[in-house]
Amino acid sequence: MPTTSPDPAPAVPRVVIAGAGIAALEAALALRARLDDRHLRITLLAPNERFRYPPLSVLEPFGGERSWSLPLTAFADDVGVELHHGVLHEVDVAGRTLRTSEGERLDYDALLIATGARADRSLDGAVPFRGAHDADRIADLLDDLAEAGGGRLAFVAPGEVSWSLPIYELALLAATHLRERGIPAEVAVVTHEVDPLAVFGTEAQAVARARLDAHGVALHAGALVAGLDDAGRIELDDGRVLAADHVVAMPTLRPRAIGGLRTDDRGFLPIDDHARVPGAPGVYAAGDATDEPIKQGGLACQQADAAADAILADLGHLLRPAPYRPVLRGILLSDDEPAYLRSTLVPHGGGPPVARQTPVAPRAWPRGKVVGRHLSPYLAGREDGPRTPTGAVRVGVRPR
Ligand SMILES: Cc1cc2nc3c(=O)[nH]c(=O)nc-3n(C[C@H](O)[C@H](O)[C@H](O)COP(=O)(O)OP(=O)(O)OC[C@H]3O[C@@H](n4cnc5c(N)ncnc54)[C@H](O)[C@@H]3O)c2cc1C
Missing domain, CATH: 3.50.50.60 (FAD/NAD(P)-binding domain)
Structure with missing residues (x-):
């Protein structure tokens, strides 16, 4: 055989x-x-x-x-x-x-x-914020404002920035930080969005506006930044110029x-x-x-x-x-309670995203600031994992 x-x-x-x-x-x-x-x-x-x-x-x-x-x-x-x-x-x-x-x-x-x-610099002359490695530069800038006895600070989301939430968090936290240190300052957000956090729908826009107002942060929405002039002021493409002593900008991806x-x-x-x-x-x-x-x-x-x-x-x-x-979820952190934002976007490839917002109760929020079906529970399950604040952020001074 x-x-x-x-x-x-x-x-x-x-x-x-x-x-x-x-x-x-x-x-x-x-x-x-x-x-x-x-x-x-x-x-x-x-x-x-x-x-x-x-x-x-x-x-x-x-x-x-x-x-x-x-x-x-x-x-x-x-x-x-x-x-x-x-x-x-x-x-x-x-x-x-x-x-x-x-x-x-x-x-x-x-x-x-x-x-x-x-993450490339989007604006010559501005301090970029691309994440942790730029934290010292923002802290230095806040110290410079303190030394100068105050000034004007602008946070910019240029035209190509689609995820603008960090710029709102930075502006709100900076306003609190400067107020608590007794530094007189004018803080502004300059964004290409027609409304703040427009991708999340009208409720989120109202939340963002209310928080900016409560913190005394000026909002320049629908503003396309053309560049900074020699004096460091912000030039908009409609010819307007916004005064600023320091500018922080989100990068272009x-x-x-x-x-x-x-x-x-x-x-x-x-x-x-x-x-x-x-x-x-x-x-x-x-x-x-x-x-x-x-x-x-x-x-x-x-x-x-x-x-x-x-x-x-x-x-x-x-x-x-x-x-x-796609379902967009974000947490807006500041010295207030976190705002939990959620919107459903039109399917990929269907043109500019349209937000259909859904109110979210904090209890119903999947754990973590970045929401991933598998990543969120994996990170939350690690004893040493990242912990997203669930209450008001305590704003202090960066230890160096
Ligand atoms: C300050 C800040 C705040 C943010 N806040 C939020 C938030 O609140 N919520 C949220 O959902 N998102 C947030 N984001 C956005 C989020 O971090 C990014 O959208 C996300 O990291 C993108 O994931 P990714 O895997 O595509 O890229 P990344 O996470 O950037 O990973 C890319 C990986 O590819 C590797 N790599 C690069 N080139 C190569 C190559 N040629 N070959 C092999 N490997 C390569 C890199 O080393 C890295 O490991 C924030 C981003 C920033 C900067």
């Missing part, structure tokens, strides 16, 4: 996730929630050693704790993923292979691009170049409702690297969830992958 050798065990499919930020971790957790490492190999390819959590960095200039971060090795142990140190350089879609900037090649069955975006993939005309990756990159079978994208008009952590997580579902479906493990249906 002829002998037959047993079929070799099928190879475990490999998902490579490029990036180790918010979308990448959410996707890894979503994939692991469905398949263990005997059925799916997950590799995080990224240059960073730690996962950083940006949203609480707005508290740092005012004495808040140093921004929270987690060694990726701890995440890898918890979740059962491999870490590969490197930078995605180019994708060979047909060969299901990628090349890193270090010249290595990695094969994949599915590739999720979650490489975020570059620029795409990171990755070879082998088609992008939109700005360089961001287009995706469909399942976070698949059109024309690139086996490639998915989530987060700030995509052409999603609002670059925000919660939306990045929702895209990551859609991508995880689509990956599992395409690998034959899931019948009906859930599409990306």
